[in-house]
Amino acid sequence: MAGLAGSLERSVMDVLWAAPGPLRVRELLARLNENADKALAYNTVQTVAERLAQKGLLQRTQDGLAFRYSPTRAREEYAVELMLDVLTDAPDHGAILARFAESVPPEDARHLLDVLRRRASDDWA
Amino acid sequence: MIFSLLALIASAVLLGCLAGPVLDRFRRSAIAPGTAVVCWVAALAGTVIAGSAVVVVALISPPGPGHGLLEWLRDCLPHHGNLAITMAAIATLVLVTACCLRLASGLPRLGRAVRHRRRHREMLRLVAREHGRHADVLVLDHPVPVAYSLPARQRGIVVSTGAQEALTDAELGAVLAHERAHLRLRHHALLLMLDLAHSLLPWLPTVRRAKSRLPLLLEMAADDAAANAHGSRILVDALCRLSTAPGPAGALGAGGGHGAGALVERVLRLETSGAVKPRRSVRIAACAFAASAVTAPLLAGAVAIVDLSRVC
CATH class of the missing domain: 1.10.10.10 (Winged helix-like DNA-binding domain superfamily/Winged helix DNA-binding domain)
Known part of the structure; x- marks a missing residue:
């Protein structure tokens, strides 16, 4: 580094x-x-x-x-990939995500929910 | 001759099959995590040493073709019957094939882990920012609160902006102390070796249990270092707001398997650890075990191999 x-x-x-x-x-x-x-x-x-x-x-x-x-990719995409790298290796990544979901402000939570819902319907299709 | 062989086999069986279950029995209050880590690592090292010594002894025992290497030097082949030599050759072939197969599955895994880590570090170098106050810390722009460490000569600790927002200054200090302990105590290297041992000998009870137990013990050892410096109250608060993992070593697969229970166990231990202090005698016994777990198979293996080289 x-x-x-x-x-x-x-x-x-x-x-x-x-x-x-x-x-x-x-x-x-x-x-x-x-x-x-x-x-x-x-x-x-x-x-x-x-x-x-x-x-x-x-x-x-x-x-x-x-x-x-x-x-080729936006800076944020690299940050997300690094984060996913860490989370898949962490033994308790489910807990981290849960704590994160509880901590986001309401308007962000709604946004997150929209994205997740869209993704869920994509997965079903 | 027969005694050194028996000692070698006994140490392989004891370390490979019994040491893990016995170490697993110790409750967390009875033995400090740092000491437990030493015991586990010694048991693993001893298992691998004993295992490889058994293989070497099996390969060079007469009348196998491997012994021919020794016999070449001493010229004593005619003593053994044809049938015995053929059987031994078949056994050697089977053993060598098995070893090669295990190595072929284990070594690429190690290479993959190292490449994965290097790629992660390259990406970090492009995306992360330097931390204003801590010279060894990088900041990653991401709202999920995470802190982790990577073995690197400089700036081995990564903190997300989400973690910076979630933690007070004192809590961040405790988290950094935790990560620095991981780096100082070479926990990444231990995890990598654990993964290698697990891919070589996955069915041995000691290795299997070390795989499920050692990662948590490493976290606890780092917790102790951080709690000593910053107090366990602050560390517990910090842990409850984020997760501190020893980075993508590529060693801890997603199936690490202890889930959210690991964090609960760590927090419980920190909250009660003031009450029970591990006894000194336990520590001495643990050190004695660690020392003998490594030296016994080394000695037995060396003696058995030397003995075999004298036999015709």
């Missing part, structure tokens, strides 16, 4: 998650260098983006001669 803040992959993902749409490497580079002490080189950013695409974290779309990069 060393150098969490300094990880270039993380910075690239952060920029792309914050961006309204797919970015070219040049746009990505401009946003990364906006508030950096040391400007990054074009090649560095392109290599990192390419590596992330190989790992399946980014998808690229052809745009003229260049590529545009965008995250």
Whole structure:
């Protein structure tokens, strides 16, 4: 977990998650260098983006001669997957979920219930 | 020769079949969880050592082809009849196949667990934030209140935003102390070894019972460390608001099987543990058991193997 803040992959993902749409490497580079002490080189950013695409974290779309990069999944989806990872390994995950369900405010609970109901009817169908 | 063999078989049977049920008998008040963990780990290690020593002895006992390795050095093959050599060869083949099958089912499991853990850590690195005040803590944006730990050189503890909201500062401190105890005492490594032993020898009573008992004992040992530092009242309050698990080790399958009862047992123990203190003699006996559980099969195995290498 060393150098969490300094990880270039993380910075690239952060920029792309914050961006309204797919970015070219040049746009990505401009946003990364906006508030950096040391400007990054074009090649560095392109290599990192390419590596992330190989790992399946980014998808690229052809745009003229260049590529545009965008995250394959939203940041929240990763958080959910990490959470599910933990909960399936915890021996008492049923109890955790029950305590969570009791703790959410009423309007969130209603929302949760709607989602669950939709999912239940999907499962039946 | 015959004595060392008998001692080896006896230690394998005692550790593999009897140690677990006996350890399981001890009530939680009689023995501190830390001491119990040591006993269980020693019993597991002894079982695995005795089991592998029995296999090795069976492979190199005359007139099996494995003994041929020794005989090669000493050149004494003609003593044994043809029929005996054939039978021993068949037995060796069966034994080697069985061992290979067990290893083939156990080792990929270990690899999967390690890969799973690495992937989890990579995702965390992309998504989680650093905690402002605690250098070893990562924060994950999610409303479900969870805290867990991962073996990592830095920032091994993960706390969800839901947990941060649910806990007071003092309670968070107790939870962090609990997770730090998991990391300091290498509980993740123990769980991984437990899983490996279980996939190799799942039918032995000691291994089976360790699988169902040890995870809870590890939680209790970490509870003790946290309660010593922050008081059991605060820890109990914190535990009731969230669950603290030693992270996705890939070792604890979903069928861990003790469900919500585990938390109840931990809380009950913390609330009553001031009253009953484990006796010193129990601790000494436990340490003696742990030491002999590992050394006895090691010694018996070594002596039996050396004896066999002298026989023709």
